[in-house]
Amino acid sequence: MESGIRERTPGLPRDIDGLSQRDRLLWSTVRVVAEKGYDGFTLGDIVARAGVSRTTFYDEFANKDECLFAAYDLVVDVLISFVTEAYRGDGPWPERVGAGLRALLEALAAEPEVAKMAAVEFPAAGPAAHQRYRDALERFLPFFAEGRKYASRSAELPPNVELMAVGGAEVIIFDEVVAGRVSRLPQMLPEILFAALVPFLGPDAAATEMQRLAPSAS
Amino acid sequence: MRSHSPRAPVRHFWERRSLQLPAFRGKIGEVKERGPAEPAARLPSGRHDIPHDVVIRSQRTRILNAMAEVTAENGYVATTVGQVVARAGVSSATFYKLFHDKEDCFLAAVREIIARATTVVGEAYSPQRRRPDPLRDVIRSLLVLFAKEPAYANLLFLQCRASTPRALDLYLSGARAMLSILGSGWADAVTEVSPGLAARAALGGAEALVRAEIAEGRAETLPDLLPQLLYCALVPFRGIDEALERSLEADAETMAGG
Numbered sequence: 001m002e003s004g005i006r007e008r009t010p011g012l013p014r015d016i017d018g019l020s021q022r023d024r025l026l027w028s029t030v031r032v033v034a035e036k037g038y039d040g041f042t043l044g045d046i047v048a049r050a051g052v053s054r055t056t057f058y059d060e061f062a063n064k065d066e067c068l069f070a071a072y073d074l075v076v077d078v079l080i081s082f083v084t085e086a087y088r089g090d091g092p093w094p095e096r097v098g099a100g101l102r103a104l105l106e107a108l109a110a111e112p113e114v115a116k117m118a119a120v121e122f123p124a125a126g127p128a129a130h131q132r133y134r135d136a137l138e139r140f141l142p143f144f145a146e147g148r149k150y151a152s153r154s155a156e157l158p159p160n161v162e163l164m165a166v167g168g169a170e171v172i173i174f175d176e177v178v179a180g181r182v183s184r185l186p187q188m189l190p191e192i193l194f195a196a197l198v199p200f201l202g203p204d205a206a207a208t209e210m211q212r213l214a215p216s217a218s
Numbered sequence: 219m220r221s222h223s224p225r226a227p228v229r230h231f232w233e234r235r236s237l238q239l240p241a242f243r244g245k246i247g248e249v250k251e252r253g254p255a256e257p258a259a260r261l262p263s264g265r266h267d268i269p270h271d272v273v274i275r276s277q278r279t280r281i282l283n284a285m286a287e288v289t290a291e292n293g294y295v296a297t298t299v300g301q302v303v304a305r306a307g308v309s310s311a312t313f314y315k316l317f318h319d320k321e322d323c324f325l326a327a328v329r330e331i332i333a334r335a336t337t338v339v340g341e342a343y344s345p346q347r348r349r350p351d352p353l354r355d356v357i358r359s360l361l362v363l364f365a366k367e368p369a370y371a372n373l374l375f376l377q378c379r380a381s382t383p384r385a386l387d388l389y390l391s392g393a394r395a396m397l398s399i400l401g402s403g404w405a406d407a408v409t410e411v412s413p414g415l416a417a418r419a420a421l422g423g424a425e426a427l428v429r430a431e432i433a434e435g436r437a438e439t440l441p442d443l444l445p446q447l448l449y450c451a452l453v454p455f456r457g458i459d460e461a462l463e464r465s466l467e468a469d470a471e472t473m474a475g476g
Contacts (some may be wrong), residue, residue: 099411101472124295125343130293134429153458163426165423166426167429168419175418194262194419195422199419203453
């Protein structure tokens with residue numbers, strides 16, 4: 001929050017010196033996995049980067065997998081905190097959804113390797129990892145609970161309309177990450193916002209919100 | 219200021235000739251059109267008069283079914299060829315006569331379910347069966363298929379994302395075919411948004427609901443999602459009022475056992 005630049009491009013920590021041993025291990029895991037891939041890294045890579053001993057590692061985690069899952073949760077925690085921060089406020093709900101999405105997309109774009117790991121490679125590691133990914137998606141549902149109040153026919157909306165919204169946005173983000181276009185995500189904010197809002201607002205109102213974010217659209 | 223073209227009159231785009239979709243069939247990955255799945259029952263062993271190609275087809279189908287079941291239980295990564303052949307009741311030699319390796323077999327199982335889904339969609343669009351709401355029929359037919367084949371539903375909606383890049387490509391090619399169905403014919407429905415974007419929003423929302431049900435082990439009750447999925451598919455194109463109305467109609471029909 002100190003400067004405008006910082007505010008617009010929140011990032012994951014790169015300097016881990018001041019952190020606890022556990023957090024140093026977790027962020028080192030994030031970096032090592034992002035660089036070497038889910039299959040290519042070793043415990044030695046993690047402890048070397050964190051600057052801690054193997055003994056310390058085993059004080060904190062039973063094994064590599066436990067550390068990996070905890071690192072995944074930490075990345076999701078941080079992404080959610082960026083979104084929460086941007087979503088906060090008194091503005092109209094669609095605008096706050098847009099602000100939250102912008103924060104998410106900018107954070108992902110700033111870390112293409114982490115984004116790929118979080119959305120594609122880690123979930124492909126097996127059923128437990130894929131479940132973790134879906135759990136992470138569910139953590140975005142509360143941002144849409146307010147949409148029900150905002151919608152004109154709120155009482156009649158389908159029971160899972162929040163999940164439709166998250167799914168509509170997720171599929172676009174996922175496709176871009178798979179295609180190696182993570183850095184373009186912030187430019188796709190209008191389209192992704194449309195997908196997230198349309199189950200609540202319908203196409204006309206969702207398109208209006210979309211155009212609000214697309215300055216060049218005529 | 220944005221300008222509205224007059225909204226297209228409400229009509230059933232799904233009955234248009236252009237939506238009979240000749241281009242759709244056989245376009246997905248390497249999928250070829252097939253008839254209904256072959257019976258997977260075990261044929262008698264030892265000497266018999268059953269033609270050789272029938273034996274091979276039955277073995278192949280049993281192996282594919284076993285692959286779907288075992289991956290649904292353990293996930294693709296932890297699945298071994300040994301588990302698959304044990305479940306299928308065939309020898310490893312038979313497996314390797316039909317498939318190069320685990321991934322080859324897995325991809326064949328993915329193609330199998332995509333081919334069946336393609337057949338089901340084609341039937342729902344059949345010009346011989348003109349119905350009031352073909353979109354509803356398409357969604358219902360797919361849900362019934364996946365409910366009948368929970369292991370294959372798991373394979374398609376969960377394992378494809380949690381296995382290999384080639385499986386993901388197959389899944390995405392199937393998804394693109396669904397997108398072209400959803401997006402075609404809607405060009406004049408919403409003036410501000412491209413049909414491609416609206417279709418992606420519709421499909422992404424629907425996939426999330428289906429995936430959640432399957433992950434919770436509720437594939438058998440997927441047809442209950444029909445009203446919600448119809449809403450999801452319609453709302454980006456037709457707006458909330460029509461999406462709700464047709465969703466409620468589907469709900470009433472489901473309750474009436476139709």
